Amino acid sequence: MSSAVAAFSFRRVGAMVRRYVYLLVGSGPRALELIYWPIVQMILWGFTSQFLMTNSSYVARAGGVLLGAVLLWDVMFRGQLGVSVSFLEELWSRNLAGLFASPLRPIEWAAALVVMSLMRVLVGLVPAALLAIVLYHYSIFTLGLPLLAFFILLLAMGWGIGFIIGAFLLRYGLGAESMAWAAVFVLAPAAAIYYPVAILPVWLQYIAWAIPAAHVFEGMRAVMFHGQFPLAHLAAAFGLDALYLAIGVGAFLVAFEIARRRGSLLQSGE
Amino acid sequence: MSDTAAVEVENLVKRYKRATAVDGISFAVARGACVALLGSNGAGKTTTLAMLLGLVAPSAGTIRVLGEDMLRHRHRVLGRMNFSSPYVDLPQRMTVRQNLDVYARLYGVADVRARIDALARDFQLETLLDRAVGRLSAGQKTRVALAKALLNEPELLLLDEPTASLDPDTADWVRGYLEAWRARTGATVVLASHNMAEVERLASDVLMMRRGQIVDRGAPHALVRRHGHDTLEQVFLAIARETEAAAP
Numbered sequence: 001m002s003s004a005v006a007a008f009s010f011r012r013v014g015a016m017v018r019r020y021v022y023l024l025v026g027s028g029p030r031a032l033e034l035i036y037w038p039i040v041q042m043i044l045w046g047f048t049s050q051f052l053m054t055n056s057s058y059v060a061r062a063g064g065v066l067l068g069a070v071l072l073w074d075v076m077f078r079g080q081l082g083v084s085v086s087f088l089e090e091l092w093s094r095n096l097a098g099l100f101a102s103p104l105r106p107i108e109w110a111a112a113l114v115v116m117s118l119m120r121v122l123v124g125l126v127p128a129a130l131l132a133i134v135l136y137h138y139s140i141f142t143l144g145l146p147l148l149a150f151f152i153l154l155l156a157m158g159w160g161i162g163f164i165i166g167a168f169l170l171r172y173g174l175g176a177e178s179m180a181w182a183a184v185f186v187l188a189p190a191a192a193i194y195y196p197v198a199i200l201p202v203w204l205q206y207i208a209w210a211i212p213a214a215h216v217f218e219g220m221r222a223v224m225f226h227g228q229f230p231l232a233h234l235a236a237a238f239g240l241d242a243l244y245l246a247i248g249v250g251a252f253l254v255a256f257e258i259a260r261r262r263g264s265l266l267q268s269g270e
Numbered sequence: 271m272s273d274t275a276a277v278e279v280e281n282l283v284k285r286y287k288r289a290t291a292v293d294g295i296s297f298a299v300a301r302g303a304c305v306a307l308l309g310s311n312g313a314g315k316t317t318t319l320a321m322l323l324g325l326v327a328p329s330a331g332t333i334r335v336l337g338e339d340m341l342r343h344r345h346r347v348l349g350r351m352n353f354s355s356p357y358v359d360l361p362q363r364m365t366v367r368q369n370l371d372v373y374a375r376l377y378g379v380a381d382v383r384a385r386i387d388a389l390a391r392d393f394q395l396e397t398l399l400d401r402a403v404g405r406l407s408a409g410q411k412t413r414v415a416l417a418k419a420l421l422n423e424p425e426l427l428l429l430d431e432p433t434a435s436l437d438p439d440t441a442d443w444v445r446g447y448l449e450a451w452r453a454r455t456g457a458t459v460v461l462a463s464h465n466m467a468e469v470e471r472l473a474s475d476v477l478m479m480r481r482g483q484i485v486d487r488g489a490p491h492a493l494v495r496r497h498g499h500d501t502l503e504q505v506f507l508a509i510a511r512e513t514e515a516a517a518p
Contacts (some may be wrong), residue, residue: 009378011375011378012375012378013376013377014375015372015373015376016372016376018371018372018375019361019364019368019372022364022365022368022372023361023363023364024471026363026364026365026402027363051346083482089361092357093359093360093361093363094358095358095359095360095361096356097320097323097325097355097357097358098359098360098373098418099376100324100325101323101324101325101352101353101358101375102348102349102352102373102376102377103345103348103349103376104350104376105345143316260324260325260326260327261326261327262284262286263284263291263317263320263325263326264317265325265326266320266325266326266357266358
């Protein structure tokens with residue numbers, strides 16, 4: 001048994017995923033919250049798009065540019081929340097000591113957080129995307145193959161941010177909880193979700209090009225306005241994602257060891 | 271290092287910024303023994319248990335558990351041990367069954383359903399299995415925590431105040447269960463407790479702790495005799511009050 005538990009275990013990852021699924025399924029309001037905000041956002045931006053279609057040449061050229069942006073931004077935000085909220089569940093329930101006195105490894109927990117993030121994003125956004133077809137005759141799926149790349153790249157960025165927030169939560173406990181809900185919005189202006197990077201001040205453009213999401217949204221507009229496959233943007237986003245994910249997971253693992261040294265795994269919670 | 275020791279601790283130290291919680295303790299626990307850590311609040315018992323579990327990294331010293339170096343290879347041995355503590359909750363919104371299910375899978379229990387059913391019978395939890403942990407009484411929660419601690423049939427069980435919130439009848443039943451379980455499995459138990467009756471009943475050896483140090487050790491009756499008192503509680507009080515007298 002000892003050699004079996006020493007290695008990375010998909011069984012333990014599955015056990016943690018099961019734990020978070022139990023929580024979601026057991027709470028109607030939590031499950032509803034997953035789809036509530038994406039649908040509200042989509043409806044709001046759907047009407048805004050309809051209005052701007054007749055009042056803005058930018059939107060008229062590609063009617064789904066705002067709706068596509070709002071749905072893709074939510075992929076990143078929900079991806080980050082998927083990691084952070086599952087993480088917070090352990091702090092809220094003071095369960096960290098129980099988990100890490102078991103054979104569970106931090107990297108297995110991280111893997112479970114990623115799986116849960118993916119599940120939460122799909123549960124939250126697929127209904128919103130389908131409803132956009134019904135209400136506004138806009139299908140984000142018309143983006144084709146690049147959509148899959150955009151989805152993965154934004155999700156990976158959300159995970160990277162989620163793990164960095166996780167590191168802060170391990171270090172500062174629930175005092176850093178608000179970061180989980182708000183941190184990602186610091187990046188929103190420079191991520192150029194609804195407008196091209198070119199309209200930003202030059203100094204902010206440098207920052208924008210260091211954000212994977214900015215490349216994704218530029219790529220999305222390249223597909224919608226010009227029908228081009230945005231290979232350079234996708235490559236840049238992939239490289240940046242790999243960097244930020246490595247930094248995020250690294251920070252998370254370092255914070256975990258610091259928590260062991262400080263004895264804070266025992267004291268996590270309110 | 272002894273092959274027969276379940277736990278071997280040498281010169282273990284845990285320093286925090288403003289305090290030293292454990293100050294150079296050494297002890298060994300033979301396989302199959304039940305050893306109690308006894309001391310007043312802040313004596314270092316819980317920190318010692320947490321270091322044995324790998325939850326707290328020591329500042330210095332070595333820990334071997336079931337033959338493995340806990341500082342380097344704790345994941346090799348964590349599946350063979352388990353613990354229960356009133357300071358560590360189980361998730362409150364999940365049911366008893368869901369909690370036991372998740373932990374059984376984390377510990378690699380082969381037949382999860384059969385194991386949960388057996389423990390539910392043993393700890394009289396059958397009617398509580400589908401109730402959220404947060405809706406249980408303190409005593410029921412303690413029984414669930416003990417069931418969780420025995421899920422993987424641990425070779426080493428660490429118990430922090432295992433009967434702290436139980437009524438006398440249930441506490442007596444739990445002690446009886448633990449005695450029988452240990453006799454049946456040959457498992458090793460390290461117990462931290464303030465309850466003298468519990469320590470005298472369960473432990474063959476007592477480590478008296480004060481301010482992070484082991485100040486005496488021995489069988490409960492031997493400690494009583496050596497300190498010239500009538501009960502273990504009197505020994506405990508004498509050592510605790512020495513602390514107060516020595517405190518700055």
